[in-house]
Amino acid sequence: MVLPFLTSAPGKVIIFGEHSAVYNEPAVAASVSALRTYMLVTQTDSNAVELDFPDIGFSHAWSRHEFDHILKDERNTTILQEARHNVRELSPELTSLLDSLHSELKKSMFHHAAFCFTYLYICLCPNVKGIKFSVRSTLPIGAGLGSSASVSVNLAMAMAKLGGLITGTKGLTLQDKKLINDWAFIGEKCMMGTPSGIDNAVSTYGNAVLFKREIDGTTNFEFVEDFPQIPMILTYTKIPRSTKTLVANVRELLSNHPNLVRPILVAMGQLATRGAEILNSLDNGNYNELLELVRVNHGLLVALGVSHPGLEIVRALSDTMELGSTKLTGAGGGGCALTILNKDTSEKLVTEFKSKLEKTHDYATYQTDLGGIGCSLLLNDCISEDKLELILKIFNHNEDKALIDELLLPGKCSLSWIF
Ligand SMILES: Nc1ncnc2c1ncn2[C@@H]1O[C@H](COP(=O)(O)OP(=O)(O)O)[C@@H](O)[C@H]1O
Ligand SMILES: C[C@@](O)(CCOP(=O)(O)O)CC(=O)O
Numbered sequence: 449m450v451l452p453f454l455t456s457a458p459g460k461v462i463i464f465g466e467h468s469a470v471y472n473e474p475a476v477a478a479s480v481s482a483l484r485t486y487m488l489v490t491q492t493d494s495n496a497v498e499l500d501f502p503d504i505g506f507s508h509a510w511s512r513h514e515f516d517h518i519l520k521d522e523r524n525t526t527i528l529q530e531a532r533h534n535v536r537e538l539s540p541e542l543t544s545l546l547d548s549l550h551s552e553l554k555k556s557m558f559h560h561a562a563f564c565f566t567y568l569y570i571c572l573c574p575n576v577k578g579i580k581f582s583v584r585s586t587l588p589i590g591a592g593l594g595s596s597a598s599v600s601v602n603l604a605m606a607m608a609k610l611g612g613l614i615t616g617t618k619g620l621t622l623q624d625k626k627l628i629n630d631w632a633f634i635g636e637k638c639m640m641g642t643p644s645g646i647d648n649a650v651s652t653y654g655n656a657v658l659f660k661r662e663i664d665g666t667t668n669f670e671f672v673e674d675f676p677q678i679p680m681i682l683t684y685t686k687i688p689r690s691t692k693t694l695v696a697n698v699r700e701l702l703s704n705h706p707n708l709v710r711p712i713l714v715a716m717g718q719l720a721t722r723g724a725e726i727l728n729s730l731d732n733g734n735y736n737e738l739l740e741l742v743r744v745n746h747g748l749l750v751a752l753g754v755s756h757p758g759l760e761i762v763r764a765l766s767d768t769m770e771l772g773s774t775k776l777t778g779a780g781g782g783g784c785a786l787t788i789l790n791k792d793t794s795e796k797l798v799t800e801f802k803s804k805l806e807k808t809h810d811y812a813t814y815q816t817d818l819g820g821i822g823c824s825l826l827l828n829d830c831i832s833e834d835k836l837e838l839i840l841k842i843f844n845h846n847e848d849k850a851l852i853d854e855l856l857l858p859g860k861c862s863l864s865w866i867f
């Protein structure tokens with residue numbers, strides 16, 4: 449594999465069914481292909497394996513010796529073989545072998561990112577050394593827009609490419625995408641424990657999907673054809689939270705009150721199924737029902753305890769101004785809210801809504817299209833010398849997000865990404 453090369457994967461918005469998706473209920477999500485994570489893979493002089501995650505202030509280099517310790521011990525052969533064939537569950541044995549590689553990070557917020565990195569590395573490209581993986585994202589991180597999944601998709605794609613597991617050269621084949629999605633799911637497992645798999649699926653395949661996880665751990669999804677551009681606003685409250693904690697809280701609530709919580713999850717699945725039907729044939733006749741489902745979905749999420757006073761500000765303002773229906777999106781507890789606008793909402797009202805959120809509460813708002821390009825790859829022979837210089841600047845000097853978009857956004861920039 450000729451270095452350097454780049455990978456990229458988008459964030460997502462869950463329209464219906466966050467949290468209930470973890471319990472095998474259907475959910476609807478779409479990619480936000482303009483908000484993405486990028487990964488640059490470069491050769492280094494050392495023998496080490498390095499990661500550089502400047503967006504979260506984390507970088508680390510492991511000497512090859514640390515991995516050899518695991519890889520060259522014959523007692524580990526079966527453990528490694530089994531882990532490399534299991535894309536449903538993490539191997540507890542491999543997990544404990546990898547522990548020594550990040551023991552000093554155990555109490556830090558970077559532990560899960562490091563675990564995800566080393567797990568995918570040892571499974572997908574263990575023979576590669578003298579290499580650095582640098583990540584930059586235009587997505588808000590820990591905000592409910594699937595940044596963890598987009599990092600997992602990038603790592604899975606880059607490492608599978610380095611391990612010779614990706615076959616497409618002119619475009620990613622369906623088989624390539626399946627492999628990327630499977631390993632990104634394992635990456636999400638390292639990050640947060642019990643993902644549904646919806647985030648990595650949308651980040652890999654792009655577009656909009658009706659997703660369902662089955663009891664045996666397999667996943668089913670169908671694309672929502674002709675996904676309509678719904679007028680909407682995404683509001684980022686900037687309130688930090690962790691998906692892992694919120695998902696664990698819901699699990700505890702379910703275990704304490706199964707008879708109360710189970711029907712809530714089932715109702716969320718029902719409304720996701722109906723939501724997908726409406727989105728497949730959205731018109732004036734069913735638009736208000738879509739808004740109603742958004743309102744009900746938010747209410748059920750409140751009942752699960754995953755809203756936050758900061759999210760309720762957005763919901764209450766959209767209700768007071770009567771401009772649309774708001775629900776939290778992603779794991780909640782802070783992060784982002786999604787407001788679907790009423791049909792007749794004026795530009796003036798939208799401006800007033802956004803300006804109140806931004807000026808009074810210091811929130812950020814995005815008006816972005818949903819759907820579009822999933823994961824993508826920029827091969828070395830498509831990167832000219834002058835473009836490479838600019839790309840290195842972006843990754844080495846923490847250039848701002850507008851510059852990243854201008855230079856790298858697939859479908860908008862002049863680079864020949866394949867997807
Ligand atoms: N650009 C990035 N660089 C490094 N790590 C990232 C990046 N984006 C996300 N992550 C990882 O994902 C975690 C956030 O994931 P999560 O809590 O699931 O929120 P979300 O997926 O909604 O953004 C971060 O703590 C970090 O470990
Ligand atoms: C809460 C959940 O439904 C979505 C989490 O999304 P995010 O990490 O908050 O972007 C969990 C999942 O489906 O894996």
Ligand SMILES: [Mg+2]
Nearest residue numbers: 594596597691
């Ligand atoms: Mg996440």
